[in-house]
Amino acid sequence: xxxxxxxxxxxxxxxxxxxxxxxxxxxxxxxxxxxxxxxxxxxxxxxxxxxxxxxxxxxxxxxxxxxxxxxxxxxxxxxxxxxxxxxxxxxxxxxxxxxxxxxxxxxxxxxxxxxxxxxxxxxxxxxxxxxxxxxxxxxxxxxxxxxxxxxxxxxxxxxxxxxxxxxxxxxxxxxxxxxxxxxxxxxxxxxxxxxxxxxxxxxxxxxxxxxxxxxxxxxxxxxxxxxxxxxxxxxxxxxxxxxxxxxxxxxxxxxxxxxxxxxxxxxxxxxxxxxxxxxxxxxxxxxxxxxxxxxxxxxxxxxxxxxxxxxxxxxxxxxxxxxxxxxxxxxxxxxxxxxxxxxxxxxxxxxxxxxxxxxxxxxxxxxxxxxxxxxxxxxxxxxxxxxxxxxxxxx
Numbered sequence: 001x002x003x004x005x006x007x008x009x010x011x012x013x014x015x016x017x018x019x020x021x022x023x024x025x026x027x028x029x030x031x032x033x034x035x036x037x038x039x040x041x042x043x044x045x046x047x048x049x050x051x052x053x054x055x056x057x058x059x060x061x062x063x064x065x066x067x068x069x070x071x072x073x074x075x076x077x078x079x080x081x082x083x084x085x086x087x088x089x090x091x092x093x094x095x096x097x098x099x100x101x102x103x104x105x106x107x108x109x110x111x112x113x114x115x116x117x118x119x120x121x122x123x124x125x126x127x128x129x130x131x132x133x134x135x136x137x138x139x140x141x142x143x144x145x146x147x148x149x150x151x152x153x154x155x156x157x158x159x160x161x162x163x164x165x166x167x168x169x170x171x172x173x174x175x176x177x178x179x180x181x182x183x184x185x186x187x188x189x190x191x192x193x194x195x196x197x198x199x200x201x202x203x204x205x206x207x208x209x210x211x212x213x214x215x216x217x218x219x220x221x222x223x224x225x226x227x228x229x230x231x232x233x234x235x236x237x238x239x240x241x242x243x244x245x246x247x248x249x250x251x252x253x254x255x256x257x258x259x260x261x262x263x264x265x266x267x268x269x270x271x272x273x274x275x276x277x278x279x280x281x282x283x284x285x286x287x288x289x290x291x292x293x294x295x296x297x298x299x300x301x302x303x304x305x306x307x308x309x310x311x312x313x314x315x316x317x318x319x320x321x322x323x324x325x326x327x328x329x330x331x332x333x334x335x336x337x338x339x340x341x342x343x344x345x346x347x348x349x350x351x352x353x354x355x356x357x358x359x360x361x362x363x364x365x366x367x368x369x370x371x372x373x374x375x376x377x378x379x380x381x382x383x384x385x386x387x388x389x390x391x392x393x394x395x
Contacts, residue, residue, distance in 0.1 A: 001321075001324065001326060004317055004320060004321060004326075005321065005326065007313075007317060008314065008317045008318065008321060008330075011310040011311075011313055011314050011317070012310075012314060012333070014302065014306060014307055014310045015307055015310050015311055015314070017298070017302075018298070018302040018303055018307040019307075019366075022193075022298040022299060023189075023192070023193055023196070026193070026196040026197070026200060027196065029200060030196055030199055030200060033199075033200070042154075043154060043157035043158060044154065044157075045150060045153065045154050045157075049081045049084075050081075052080070052081060052084050052153065053084070053132070053133060053134055053153060054084050054085075054086070054131070054132045054133070054134075055080065055084060055085055055086070055132055055134045055135070055136060055149060055153065056085075056086045056088055056130050056131075056132040056134070056135045056136070057075065057078075057085060057086070057087050057088065057136050057138065057149070058088045058089075058090065058123070058126050058127075058130070058135055058136065058137050058138075059071065059087075059088070059089050059090070059137075059138055059139065059140050060090045060092075060119055060122040060123055060126060060137070060139075061089060061090070061091050061094070061098065061139075061140040062091070062092070062093055062094055062116065062122075063094050063095060063096045063098065064091075064094075064096075064098060064140040064141070065094075065096040065097045065098045065101055067140050067141050068098065068101045068102060068140070069101070070143070071140050071141075071143070072105055072108075074143045074144060075087055075144075077146055078144060078146060078148065078149055079146045079147050079149070079150060080149040080150060082107070085149070086109055086130075086131075086132060087105075087107055087108050087109065088108070088109040088110075088111060088126055088129065088130065089102050089108055089109070089110055089111065090111040090112075090122045090123070090125055090126035091110065091111070091112050092111070092112060092113050092114075092115065092116055092117065092121070092122045092125055093113075093114065093115055093116020093117070094112070094116075099112055109129065111125055111126050111129050113125065117223070118223065118224070118228075119208075119228050120220075120221045120222065120223050120224070120225045120228040120231075121223055123137070123221070123228060123232075124220060124223075127215075127218075130215070132215070133214060133215050133216060134152075134153065134156060134212060134213070134214060134215070135212060135213055135215060135218075136149060136152055136210070136211070136212040137208060137210070137211055137212065137213075137229065138208075138209065138210050138251060139208060139209050139251070139253070141253055141254070142168075142209045142210065142251035142252065142253040143251065143252045143253070144166075144210065144249070144250070144251055144252075145248075145249065145250050145252075147248070147249070148166060148210065148249040148250065148251075149249075151166075151246055151248040151249040152164045152166065152212045152246070152249050155244040155246050155249075156212075156214060156244075158242075158244055159242075160240075160241055160242050161214075161241070161242050161243070161244045162213065162214045162217035162218075162236045162239075162241035162242065162243075163206055163211065163212065163213050163214070163217075163232075163233045163236045163237075163241065163242075163243040163244070164206075164211060164212045164243070164244045164245075164246065164249070165194065165198075165203050165205075165206035165207065165210070165211045165233065165243055165244070165245045165246070166209070166210030166211060166212075166246060166249035166250055166251055167191050167194075167210070167245075167246070167247040167249065167250040167251070168187055168191070168207050168209045168210065168250070168251055168253070169187065169250050169251065169252045169253075170187050170252075170253060170254070171252055171253070171254060186365065186369070191247060193299060194245045195245055195247060197245065197295055197299060198242075198243065198244055198245035198246075200291070200295065201242065201291040201292070201295065202237055202241075202242040202243045202244075202291075202292065202295070203233075203243040203244065203245040204234070204237075204243075204295050204296055204299045204300050205227075205229075205230040205233050205234050205243070205300065206229055206230065206232075206233035206243055207229060207230075208228070208229035209251040209253060210249060210250065210251035211229055211233060213232060213233075213236070217236055217239065217241055218232070218236070219232070219235040219236065219239070220232075221235070222279065225272070225275065225276075226268055226269075226271055226272030226275055226380075227269065227272030227273065227275070227276055230272065230273075230276055231276055231279065231280075234276065234280055234283070234296075235280075237283070237292060238280065238282070238283060259351060259368070262368075263368075263372055263375070266368070266369060266372035266375075266376070267372045267375040267376045267379045268376070268379060269372075269376070270304060270372050270373040270375065270376025270377070270379070271376035271377070271379040271380035272376075272380075273300065273303070273304030273305075273373075273376065274304055274305065274376060274377060274380055275380060276300075277300070277301055277304060277305060280296070283296045284296060284297055284301065303373075304373060304376075305373075307370075308370040308371075308373040308374065311370055314337065315337060318330060318333055318334045318337055319334065321334075322334045340363050341363075341367070343359065343360050343363045343364070344360075344363040344364045344366070344367040345364075346360045346364075347360035347361045347362070347363060347364025347365070348364050348368075351364060
C-alpha cells in the first residue's frame with residue numbers, strides 16, 4: 001500500500017508540475033532576477049533604413065493557390081524596405097495553379113520542383129537559393145503584423161541570439177467555432193511560457209507560423225523531421241545559441257476547421273515531439289546544459305512523454321487506494337478526478353453539438369491534447385520515416 005501511495009503522489013506531482021508548477025517556478029525565478037538585472041536596455045534598429053540588413057521571407061507552401069492573393073496583400077503592408085526584402089515561395093510538389101498565380105507578382109522569387117518530399121526538404125531547397133544572412137519562415141495561411149520583420153531583426157541584435165520566434169495567435173472565423181477557440185486558449189498560455197523561457201535564458205523551440213534564423217549559425221533539420229521548425233531552432237540551442245521570443249512580431253491564423261482536423265495537427269505534433277526528444281536527448285544532461293536541461297525537460301519533454309502516461313495511471317491507482325480505504329485524501333482526489341473527467345466528457349458532448357462552455361470545454365481540450373500524445377506514438381511508428389504529413393483544414 002505504501003508503494004502505491006508513493007507512486008500516486010509522484011505521478012500527481014509530475015502532472016501538476018508540468019502544467020502549473022513549471023510556470024509558477026518560472027514566474028518566481030524571473031521576479032527575483034528582475035530585482036538584480038534590469039531589462040530596460042533593449043537594442044534599437046538604426047534610424048537609417050539603408051543600414052538595415054537584407055532579409056528573405058520564405059513561404060513553403062503545398063497547393064495553397066487559394067491563399068496566395070491574401071498572403072501577398074499582407075506582405076505588401078509589411079513595414080520593411082522593399083529593396084532589403086526578398087519574398088521567396090517554395091512550392092515543391094504543388095499540383096494546383098500556385099506557380100501561375102505567383103508569376104503575376106514580379107517581386108516574388110519562385111522555387112519549384114515537381115517532386116514533393118516534405119517541408120524539411122522544401123526548406124533545404126529554398127535555402128539553396130537564398131543569399132541573405134537572416135531568413136524568416138512563415139506559413140501561407142498566416143498573416144503578419146506590419147512591424148513583424150523589423151521586430152524580428154531587432155531581436156537578432158541581442159546577445160547570442162541566432163533564432164527568433166514570433167507569437168502565434170489563433171482566431172476563429174465564426175463565433176463559437178470550438179476547435180479554434182480551444183486552440184486559441186492553449187496558445188495564450190503557451191505564449192506566456194515562451195516569453196518567460198526567453199527571459200530566463202532561451203525559448204524552447206520555435207513554431208513554423210513565424211520564426212527566423214541567422215544563417216551563419218544554421219543547422220539543417222533531418223529530412224524526415226515532423227517538426228522541422230522545432231528541430232531547426234533547437235539545434236541552434238544545442239550549439240550554445242539562444243532563441244529569442246517576441247510577442248511584438250506575430251502571425252495570425254484561423255484555427256482548425258473542427259476537432260477532427262485539430263486532432264491531425266495534435267497527433268503529428270506529438271509524434272514530432274517524441275522524435276525530437278530522441279534526437280535532442282543530449283540537451284537533457286544537466287551537467288552539460290544546466291539551464292537548457294531544466295527548461296527543455298520541464299516545458300517540452302514531460303508534456304510529450306511521461307505526463308500523459310502519469311495522468312492515465314492516476315485513475316486506476318486512485319481507485320485502488322479508495323477501495324482499500326487508504327484515507328480521506330484519496331477519496332477527495334478520486335472525486336476531483338471524477339469531476340474533471342465528467343466535465344471533459346460534457347465538454348466533448350457540447351463540442352459535438354457545436355456549442356461551447358468554457359468551464360466544460362477547457363478540461364475537454366486539455367484531455368484531448370493528452371490523448372493525442374498516445375495517438376502521436378502510433379503515428380510516429382507508422383509514418384514510414386517520411387517528413388511528409390497531411391495538413392489540417394483550417395476554419
